[in-house]
Amino acid sequence: MKSKFGISKNVDFAKAVTEALGGVSNPIGLVYICPYEMIESVGNELTNRFPGVPVLGTGGICYYNDTIDDKHLQIMAVTGGAKMTAGVIKHIRRAPLSEIYTLEKSVQEVGAGADNTICLEFCPYNEEVATSTLNVVLEKHKISLIGGSIFDVPEGKDPLVFVNGQVYKDTLGYMMIKNTEGKVHMFKENIYAPTDNPVHIATKVDLNKRELCCLDGRPAAQVYSEETGVPVNQVCDNVFVNPFGRVVGDEVYIASMKEPGTNGGLINYKKIYENDAISILSVLDYREVAEETKRNIRSKVSNPSCMISFNCCFRYLFFNSENYTIEYLKNMATVAPNFGYIAGGEQYLNQHVNQTMVCAVFD
Structure with missing residues (x-):
């Protein structure tokens, strides 16, 4: 898959789009992250410039390689070797199953395959329900899910996604990406272990x-x-050192622990179910973990073209403190050009997780 990445520090949205595109004139699909107040104007500008091209965007902290911030526009433009389509799952807080037909349509539009297609998404909340809903379709077609919970939303504002000419709240936005020049490989990195x-x-x-x-x-506490x-x-307060881990095989x-509950309970950022096996984790040598992640990717992907990744905000804060x-x-x-998002939580295959890095690496 061929892609181009760009960033602009221009506060004028039209000029920022031009600068971040870096001369791209015929994209197959566009994914962007920008400051919250620019989400709609940037999305409209991209939609107007490239009619019919799928567009997915949101606000927050984005990175490309080692450039990271929440004040500027960053764009990933896919320019070749892919088929893409974007869509939404509305009513994510209440009844998202009513929208699932749109996802099935997207799968058919790109001709999705088991090892060459991902569903990339930005989710506002209710992630466990969203993940289960998406996988009603995705698991049937053996398509991998990767995504992030929208983070860094201004106080009092709603999480927003922009998809194909319209800005939405209470909505999950997704991009179906099929690599027509190879496979897509999925990886997960934890810096904690039982x-x-x-x-x-x-x-x-x-x-x-x-x-x-x-x-x-x-009492859990x-x-x-x-x-x-x-x-x-x-x-x-000890969440960076010893978070909970749900053990499945x-x-x-x-x-991640969020705040104290009632009578010694602990409210978390991920649902824990009755009879789940729970371990209190400890932090590992994170530099060695990163080296192992690199070795793992390189052993499975000989010639990666790009990487899309999501890093949890708690990892980001912990790494900043270190x-x-x-x-x-x-x-x-x-390893590969790396376009990513600092998320409030991560969606990976059939799970919603915290304090994790997840990535899709394209041949």
Whole structure:
């Protein structure tokens, strides 16, 4: 797949679009990230310049290789070797299944294949329901899901997506991307792992609040405190060091603590279900983890053309506190040109996760 990436610091949206496009005149599809107040104007400008070309955009913190910020426009323009179509799943807070026919139509439009197509999405909230809804179609066609929860929304404002000439709220926006020149390879990076301590069982939860009430029949915060030595009233402050992990076979899906709940419960950014196996994770040598990720990608993708990635905002904040963010992004950019988004949570295959990096690497 052929693509071109650009950034503009111009505050005039039309000039910013011209600069970020860098001379691209015949794109197959466009994905952009920009400041919140520019979402609609940038989207309209792209739609007007390239009628019929699928466009997907949102606001927040974006990076290309080691250039990262939330104040400027960044565009990924796919220019060859791909088929693309964009769409929306509305009513994401209430009844998204009513919109699922649009996703099936998109699959048919690109002629999606099992190992050459991804569904890239930006989701405002209700991620577990959104992931399950999308996979009603995607799993049937063996299409991989990758996406991020919209992050860095101004206080009092709604998360927005722009798709094909219109800005939406309460809506998931997606882009179906088929690589016609090779495969698309999926990867996930965790910098946390279970310790030698016993795995716990979630015995009481409140799914509506995303609250883990009890582990092994006892208040979750108390169990966490006893295992880590962190005082009960400081558990949520320890999320960068020891988040929760939902253990499913050999996989671990991270759930970040958000705030204290009631009676010793803990409200999280990911739903934990009753009878889930839960481990309290510990942080690994993140530099070595990044090297292993690079080795893994290179062993499976001999000639990558580009990478689309999502990094959790908590990883971003943790790496900032360790003065590691730019080093990490430079390191990953040695694998392939890397266009990415700092997300409030990540969607990967059939899971919504926290504190994770997920990426799609294109031949």
